[in-house]
Structures are given as structure tokens and as C-alpha cells.
Amino acid sequence: MKKLEYFLADERATIAVGDSLAKVVLAQNEQSDKAQPALIVYLNGDLGAGKTTLTRGFVRGMGHKGNVKSPTYTLVEPYELPPWQVYHFDLYRLGDAEELEYMGIRDYFAENCCCFIEWPEKGAGILAKADIVIELDYQDEQRTVVLDAFTARGEAVLQRYSQLQK
Numbered sequence: 001m002k003k004l005e006y007f008l009a010d011e012r013a014t015i016a017v018g019d020s021l022a023k024v025v026l027a028q029n030e031q032s033d034k035a036q037p038a039l040i041v042y043l044n045g046d047l048g049a050g051k052t053t054l055t056r057g058f059v060r061g062m063g064h065k066g067n068v069k070s071p072t073y074t075l076v077e078p079y080e081l082p083p084w085q086v087y088h089f090d091l092y093r094l095g096d097a098e099e100l101e102y103m104g105i106r107d108y109f110a111e112n113c114c115c116f117i118e119w120p121e122k123g124a125g126i127l128a129k130a131d132i133v134i135e136l137d138y139q140d141e142q143r144t145v146v147l148d149a150f151t152a153r154g155e156a157v158l159q160r161y162s163q164l165q166k
Contacts (some may be wrong), residue, residue, distance in 0.1 A: 008143040014050040018057025024160045035111040042120040045136035055116045085113045091122035100126045
């Protein structure tokens, strides 16, 4: 499964995409007693398109009970959800991709880490390759979402995700 596309009627539908992705990641972890490779997701879309909303669905789907806020000013919001670490990045305000090196960006791409990165083009040349790229676009008052796999890990996640949607 290389590419999936869905219509999102409302905010709940956007949250449900993230929640379903979390269910896939958790299920894959249950099927293996080994540490899982990092999952790197790039989020593309205009301001207000639903990037943080989708990530909120994922973080809550992984078991987080508290607030999930946009990391616009902090660059990254970490969520410890054993055995997983989920990192939500927002690179919108990043001045130079080299700043990511100073914050130790490569450490975030370790085993059992899920990284959701908004505005990934701001980190070009520094960020790890995306397993999945998610594009959120306006469709009148609603949205469309396209999930595109770029690695074998991404394809496995989307294959399982598509099975959940049936």
C-alpha cells in the first residue's frame, strides 16, 4: 500500500486518522518482542489544515490523556508513552535547518520513537527520511488527506491502516 486518500468531513474525522495510525503502531509493537524502528511522519498543509489535530489523534491514540498542544514556539513537544516516545515537531518558526543539529535532532529518531513533523521542508538536509508523508488540503469547508509511504516501514503501516478502514 503506497498511497491512500480520504475525505475528512470534520475535526473528528481528522483526529480519527491519527488515532487509527496509533492503533497500527501499537498493534505492530504487540506482534514483536523487539524494539520497533522509528516512525517518521512528515505533515504538509497550509496553516489551519489540521496537522496538529491529526497529531493530537495519534498522541491520544497512543494513550496520552492530557492536553496536546502545538509546538509552534517550543519546536518540539515530547510525550512519554512507554514503550514509545512520541515527538511532535513544528518547524514553522525555524530560522535555519542547522538549528536542528544543535538541538540533537538525530537522537529523536531512535527505536520506539514516533516523530510527527510539521513544516518538514524547513529541516531539509537535516531531517531523517520520512516513512509516511501526510498531505492535508482544504476541500471547501472540509479537508482531504493523502497518506503516502516512502519506506517499507511506511508501506507496512499504511497496509494495516487501510485494513482498519474497511
